[in-house]
Amino acid sequence: MSETYDTFKRAFNLIEADTEELRRIVFQLRYQVFCLHYEYLPASNYPDGLEKDEYDERSVHMLVQFIPTGKFVGTVRLILPDRSNTESSFPLELNTQIDPVLYNADAATKKYTAEISRFLISPDFDRRRRDRRKPSGDNQPSNSAITIQSATNNVPVKERRKEERRKSDRRCLSFYMVLMAAVVRMTVAHDIKYWLSAMDPALNRLVGFSGMNFDPIGPIIDYHGLRRPYLGVVNDVLHRVSERNFGAWEVLTDRGKYCWPKKN
Structure with a gap:
């Protein structure tokens, strides 16, 4: 057992949000992050404090629970194919530009395709982790934090938060691994073979060191950043991870419970 897997098992639980109460927690987390923190979505559209959309009914949702506190600190959903209507589109197909040469969305492919969506870790949780890493008695922000703040004081709030999200994405590689472990569990449960995702290109390059990167199928656009x-x-992604970072593979697959280490 790798140290990475051992740390993951001691720190996090992955819990499917399969009840009304758990889904409410999912929607509350999404509201706090996407509407209040990053302001990607207007909070006024969600007066009940629950960020939901029309794709939630054809999705499965997973929550990340931090074991030491018992609090839910992250969530991700997998938008499943509409197998009764293969013409149904995924959000990515409607909001980005896809090169048909790179992605052939025929009925046979879409039947086994799902979109990774609403992928988040609470910024408050990450902030507490950074605070705990400070030397004892140090109540001041780090020099790098001061520099970032000073450099962005005159930048509009939404632009600052887009940049903050990009920096947070790059900083939270371990969180990416945890959330992808949740994705893998949902993927196996619903017989999915292909993932779609709209992602920060810098994050995709970063996770490539562990083999978790995906293949681009269109140009960069401004879509929530x-x-x-x-x-x-x-299978290709999990096979690459098994070769490049076995500890990450153990986390993603729960030590092989959710896949085989070799390609079929």
Whole structure:
């Protein structure tokens, strides 16, 4: 057992949001992050404090629970194919530009394709982790934090928060791994073979060191920040991870419970 897997098992639980109460927690987290913190979505559209959309009914949702506190600190959903209507589009197909040469969305492919969406870790949780890493008695922000703040004081709030999100994405590689572990569990449960995702290109490059990167299928656009549409072939991604970072593979697959380490 790798140290990475051992740390993951001691720190996090992955819990499917399969009840009304758990889904409410999912929607509350999404509201706090996407509407209040990053302001990607207007809070006024969600007066009940629950960020929901029309794709939630054809999605499965997972929550990340931090074991030491018992609090839910992250969530991700997998938008499933509409197998009764293969013409149904995914959000990525409607909001990005897909090169048909790179992604052939025929009925046979879409039947086994799902979109990774609403992928988040609470910024408050990450902030507490950074605070705990400060030397004892140090109540001041780090020099790098001061520099970033000073450099962005005159930048509009939404632009600052887009940049903050990009920096947070790059900083939270371990969180990306945890959320992808949740994605893998939902993927296996619903017989998914292909992943779609709109992702920050910098994050996709970063996770490539562990083999978790996807293949670009269109240009970069401004879609809740700089995003690019990507396609991941599930077995190919997990096979790369098993070769490049076995600890990450153990986390993603629960030590092989959710896949085989070799390509079929």
